[in-house]
Amino acid sequence: MVRRKYLAVDEQVAEEVFRAARSKGMTLFSYTTELLRESLDIERSYMRLKEAKECLEAFLLAKELGFTLVPEYLVARLVNKASPQEVRKLSEEAGNICGRYFMLKKGASDPIQLLEEAAKKLLWGVTELVVKGSDNEFSVTCILSLRERNYAEVIAGFITGFLRAFAYRPTRLDVSKGMATVLFEQAV
Amino acid sequence: MAVPSKSKKLVPIPEDILKRMATLASKHGEGTFSFIAKTLEEAASLLDMGISVKDARNLYLLVETLKKTGAIVMPGELIQQLLSNLSSTGRDKALKAAYEMGEWFGKYILAKTSSGGDSLEKFRELMPLYLWDASEFIISNEERRLKVRYISPGQTLERTSLLASFLEGVVNAMGYKTVSKEVHRGIIALDFLKTD
Numbered sequence: 359m360v361r362r363k364y365l366a367v368d369e370q371v372a373e374e375v376f377r378a379a380r381s382k383g384m385t386l387f388s389y390t391t392e393l394l395r396e397s398l399d400i401e402r403s404y405m406r407l408k409e410a411k412e413c414l415e416a417f418l419l420a421k422e423l424g425f426t427l428v429p430e431y432l433v434a435r436l437v438n439k440a441s442p443q444e445v446r447k448l449s450e451e452a453g454n455i456c457g458r459y460f461m462l463k464k465g466a467s468d469p470i471q472l473l474e475e476a477a478k479k480l481l482w483g484v485t486e487l488v489v490k491g492s493d494n495e496f497s498v499t500c501i502l503s504l505r506e507r508n509y510a511e512v513i514a515g516f517i518t519g520f521l522r523a524f525a526y527r528p529t530r531l532d533v534s535k536g537m538a539t540v541l542f543e544q545a546v
Numbered sequence: 547m548a549v550p551s552k553s554k555k556l557v558p559i560p561e562d563i564l565k566r567m568a569t570l571a572s573k574h575g576e577g578t579f580s581f582i583a584k585t586l587e588e589a590a591s592l593l594d595m596g597i598s599v600k601d602a603r604n605l606y607l608l609v610e611t612l613k614k615t616g617a618i619v620m621p622g623e624l625i626q627q628l629l630s631n632l633s634s635t636g637r638d639k640a641l642k643a644a645y646e647m648g649e650w651f652g653k654y655i656l657a658k659t660s661s662g663g664d665s666l667e668k669f670r671e672l673m674p675l676y677l678w679d680a681s682e683f684i685i686s687n688e689e690r691r692l693k694v695r696y697i698s699p700g701q702t703l704e705r706t707s708l709l710a711s712f713l714e715g716v717v718n719a720m721g722y723k724t725v726s727k728e729v730h731r732g733i734i735a736l737d738f739l740k741t742d
Binding site: 360362363364365366367368371372374375378386387390391394396397399400401407408409410411413417418421427428429431432433436437439440444445448449451452480481482483503504512516 | 553554555556557558559560561562563564566567570579582583585586587588589590591592593594595597598599600602603605606609610612613615616617618619620621622623624625627628629631632636639640643644647675676678679705
């Protein structure tokens, strides 16, 4: 017989696990064992359960906002067939929807933090995002994995649209292969 | 999401798991019991989001692999607009690119199951995660025949065609030849036959 130990956990967590166990027709003990075994498997794969959860949140967010998975080389081909103005405009619309979504879900207290979160979850092609300046005037620079000029326009457009939702307006744009910098100021 | 409360409940756990969790907790510089409680809390919040720990693990591995192979997420409407800009030659090239990405994915599934495991099961497990915008995705097989059905009413014909090429690439790479292919706006019906 398996030897048991007892662990004191938050009542609500225990209730949640108990409900899930019951819905699967399992006992609390066997279900907890399964959950912890799977969690150990995750850790053996050199990842943390927290990271898997963040990844899931990103996936659900992309789904909710109508994003789609595309191979980088197809993106390169598609953006190069359009004008920089067109891709930036289309991307700005998407960024603005995303900004409004974040504002609605999380409030408007820290737009930069929200932009960083959105970039981490949705802009896989952004390898680094650097924000410099004050609350009223700042620059956002993105380093990109895809070194196509028009992809940098896509990212610049997305960031512009996102921050427009928080009443920031772009004052300067500097786009090159693999990098996009946008300067913003607070709209009066 | 589970809101932490002050009252506690006792949860039974097997001693062997406790020992393994203790090793892990010390590796992360945390106390055993708080580490296990945190793990259970994370697992419970995943359940709250309607996904099992196992599915979350599969999704994480898939996303990490996709990122490494150069897949990115893009606003669907932007891709749609850019696709409609393409000439017929450009569209053919885009379909070829999607097919090649599918082929890669099929080979990835075969590699993942090469040391044991059913490749079709893996396909069934991974595809719904990948095709997050599908309202219906059905894979059925009988003897050597395999049927794939996809429905997503919001998709345009261009995006549906791209996805059909991707799916064809996946299944062809897994050793099935295409016997029929029907693509309409938001609907894909593909039939395959296992090759020897």
